Amino acid sequence: MRFWGVRGSIPTPGPDTVEVGGNTSCVEVDIGERLIILDGGTGIRLLGQRLVAEPPRAATLFFSHVHWDHIQGFPFFAPAFVPGFRFDIYGGKNLSSTLSETLAGQMNFPNFPVTLDQMASTMVFHQFDDGRLVDLGGGVSVRGLMLNHPDGVYGYRIEHEGRALAYCTDTEHRDQPDAHVLELAAGADILIYDAQYLPEEYDPGDGRPGKQGWGHSTYAVGAELARLAGARRLVLFHHDPGHDDETVALMERRCRDLFPASVAAREGLVIDI
Ligand SMILES: [Zn+2]
Numbered sequence: 001m002r003f004w005g006v007r008g009s010i011p012t013p014g015p016d017t018v019e020v021g022g023n024t025s026c027v028e029v030d031i032g033e034r035l036i037i038l039d040g041g042t043g044i045r046l047l048g049q050r051l052v053a054e055p056p057r058a059a060t061l062f063f064s065h066v067h068w069d070h071i072q073g074f075p076f077f078a079p080a081f082v083p084g085f086r087f088d089i090y091g092g093k094n095l096s097s098t099l100s101e102t103l104a105g106q107m108n109f110p111n112f113p114v115t116l117d118q119m120a121s122t123m124v125f126h127q128f129d130d131g132r133l134v135d136l137g138g139g140v141s142v143r144g145l146m147l148n149h150p151d152g153v154y155g156y157r158i159e160h161e162g163r164a165l166a167y168c169t170d171t172e173h174r175d176q177p178d179a180h181v182l183e184l185a186a187g188a189d190i191l192i193y194d195a196q197y198l199p200e201e202y203d204p205g206d207g208r209p210g211k212q213g214w215g216h217s218t219y220a221v222g223a224e225l226a227r228l229a230g231a232r233r234l235v236l237f238h239h240d241p242g243h244d245d246e247t248v249a250l251m252e253r254r255c256r257d258l259f260p261a262s263v264a265a266r267e268g269l270v271i272d273i
């Protein structure tokens with residue numbers, strides 16, 4: 001797997017974020033001939049540049065949800081414009097529109113000069129229902145469960161030959177450990193978890209308002225969930241736009257005190273499972 005975008009909320013280019021990277025959520029998972037893409041934040045543009053340099057192929061995209069930072073790279077995903085590429089695209093339906101309507105909507109006049117219809121690849125949309133298991137063939141399966149985020153979000157678990165990866169971003173913890181995160185991450189080789197806030201940002205503890213209710217979590221909760229789920233490795237993901245490289249490194253060090261097999265996601269990070 002390779003991380004193409006690890007930032008939350010909005011891209012953050014600049015000298016203070018150059019080591020972690022400024023692109024928003026996009027993760028590539030390669031399993032033999034199968035290519036799975038998790039989210040279409042601005043990081044997907046870079047993945048697309050690589051794919052168009054290769055012969056057209058099929059890939060499966062899973063969108064966690066349709067907030068800007070998870071879809072905004074899609075209009076710049078070059079292979080989507082190339083005949084011969086095929087994309088099976090999975091995501092949930094929000095209250096008012098389907099995934100395809102939302103992806104088309106962000107490209108509507110006057111916000112963008114090209115429409116979704118003009119993208120010449122084959123795109124097949126699939127609506128995700130909670131708990132559904134998608135069999136991608138070749139022994140690869142993907143299951144999704146709803147997590148806790150404004151407007152809804154799906155976490156995913158990808159399995160192949162006894163290996164598992166859980167992708168749980170844009171989710172806020174509750175008083176009790178989230179049963180859906182635990183289910184997706186049970187015995188997983190990798191848990192990718194929303195670590196947008198430092199615990200003291202989430203709850204300053206002195207009566208001042210923190211970031212509770214904003215739909216994101218902390219490395220400390222990620223460490224606890226990884227331990228409870230029996231996950232082998234924890235990847236801290238969806239970094240806050242206000243966190244510079246130093247802050248992300250601090251978060252990583254602190255998290256390793258709680259769960260030693262932790263790493264902060266950085267653009268270009270490759271993990272072999
Ligand atoms: Zn997000």
Ligand SMILES: [Zn+2]
Pocket residue numbers: 065067149170215
């Ligand atoms: Zn979100």
